[in-house]
Amino acid sequence: MENLSIQGQVLTPQSGDAYTTALRRNSDLSVLPAKYIVQPVLYEDIPPVIACATSQSPPLEIAVKGGGAHSATWASSNGGVVIDLSKLNKVTLAADKQSITVQGGAYWGDVYEVTSKEKVDVVGSPLWFVGVGGYTLGGGHGPLSGEHGLAVDNLLSATIVLADGRIVKTSSDEEPDLFWAIRGGGGQFGIAVDFTFKVYPYAGPIGAGMMAYPGSEIAQVLKIITDWKKTQTPTERFTMNFSRPAPHFKPTIVILPTVLHDQDGSRTQKILAPFREGAVKPVLDKVGLVPDMLTVSHAADAAIAAAPRSLVIRGTLISDFFPELLLGVYEKWLAFTESNEDVRASAVLFDLTSPHKLAEIGSADTPLKNREPNYWMAVQGRSKTDASVEAAREFTADIVSFVREKNAELSGQDLGWWLTLCQGNEKPEDVFGTNLPRLRELKTKYDPKKVWSKGFVIEPLV
Template structure:
């Protein structure tokens, strides 16, 4: 019987014996890695249908990876087939520069480099290494979202490989149901191999930088800002060598903002004096997307992520979250790299889109927090010192008990934020798909859009080929 390596495709098929196999398994979190039977790296869209046909006829699970940044195993498969879109990463601007066409394996850094050369901005995720496909299908929130809304709200059209092997173009006019579903429904309706997004003129260099305060300055109060051209990223961290609770504030101020950077940042300097006050400019989105490279390089790779949406920076949410984070990182020394990252912004244009206009349901005014659980085990300390002498299986050594502790803390603090916000506001905002782990109720993730999504799942993926990710059960009634 022939195997998948005999398929006539332009791309590569990797098995555990292939030299590049281990590299192909790499993910942003070591906890996201599973050993696939095959990793297929297409060179053309037409490579994908025969791979799907082979996998489904042999009962093999199918997973798709672009950036591989989610901390779950959604882009991996144990014993199945992983379709790695990394070779399909071309980015091109239209002749009038108003639309950018992005292949499904591109990362946002690829997009921003092309846009920067032509002084165009593209609404997308804030970090260069995040895959376009995974983030866009879940919303894609970033610096420009207040003014231009989410990435999905700027999607003009897309090309999708369906579960039955058909390759279709979808837009508001062509396959409109599919177009609605992929804008917030996640990876449940096909492999999007090409996106077409609106672009906008770049107003000029943005103001950015870092203000750092000792954790003793934390008073539980945050103040939302008015302008859609301003955003603060507030990080609670324990940087070495002292590992004391610390507040890191990273501003982003568009060159198009009405107020000056001095006016915007002055309150942050009056209320408390930062121990570090380094404000600079970033010429383009590419530079901004690389702002956290140094901290990412040092961060432990045993990463789990959850998060939450909330309507206001309620004092009880801030104080309660602070106390829980401080206690967890004090009680678990190896978890001191765990952080909370608060997005302080005016949601602006996000709220101008109706909750049923796309599959993305959270359109009420809100901000969000990303909760990162990072663990450094004793085995990892040894690996850092002796990695050159250890085989790959040792480098990927894990301690499940620490993962369970971190997972339980992540869930508890995410639940606390959601429940406290519901109590304060009278409305449950649910769970943001990019920060879901898969154990939440689907109603919490997709809200009132879930019934329609289930109907469309039955239409476009009746056999549930796309079973990885936050799975939507088909409704055949």
């Protein structure tokens, strides 16, 4: 591998700090010691790496790192090869500002640096450090999804390096089967080295910030939310967190709002009035106008920097903000974080973005089976010690199982699992539903030998 004629860099454990730096991920639990880390600078650097790895006996495992934000080991390999796309991070806005092309190693922060400067917007992650590649291949829920749908609904084309070394362009007109598969099928069909997305008019100024309530007021807060949802429009959303912020670590309900297109702050004041004038008042209220998604995406930087780096995340979907479900999750979270101070940084998130735009796309139009209105939730199990990691893993698995079962009971719909926040041991039919047979056919067409065996694996038919 070290002797490949490529322009990129090949790192090994003997490469010192460069190798150690390249191993880092958002969660320390995601780090595995690769035999080689290859950092291509050209798309043409990648096919020789694939050929070399697959020619070994046995073949070397290949993992692909875009942003490295996933808490599983999908972007790492124990003794294999990691194709690290971090040098392929260019962002190019079209001259007419109708589309933007983003290389597969870019973070959403790289994209927002460009869109902020040019006063345009694109459907992307609420967090700057999330990689564009993994986020998009899993579907892509974001703060602008209420208005414009998911990231995959706004994908115009992509460039993919296939398992056989070919570099192909895919869109609705070119390699349309491949284009269908990558819009929610994960990284199972090739390495996405660039994406071209639709661009929209500037969404700012944006009302954003934080409102916090004592955990003991959970029932009253949920009543406010139930009423607020009745008048919600696609331009406003929030994330609700159950967390224990420092320095007192008291159980807290945190509301993180996003109000788009607010020129003078008056819309934000009106929209958030129920959260300030209801039966319970916030104990912390820091909401104001920020200029753009770049600023929004950095809002959690301080909290994330202070959090334990042993992190496992799971998530799933819910049909509605059922109070019974939310109260059940709160009680489970409260008991867990009170049981051991090593895990009290664990948190639960529920996102309330208007779901109607995503429902305009048919369930067979992309691999994402859940196209009826729904919302996403996530569980962050964080541990300060190695001894508590397994407890954090069990907690996240217990919560998402409870949510799935309770949602099915209350809605009559089993939404299965959400690919983006799977860990890899879920049943494929629970993730893709009736789209699984077509995905398996396309896996057979594009990767019959399972060169792409990291992530949520789709089995070929042969």
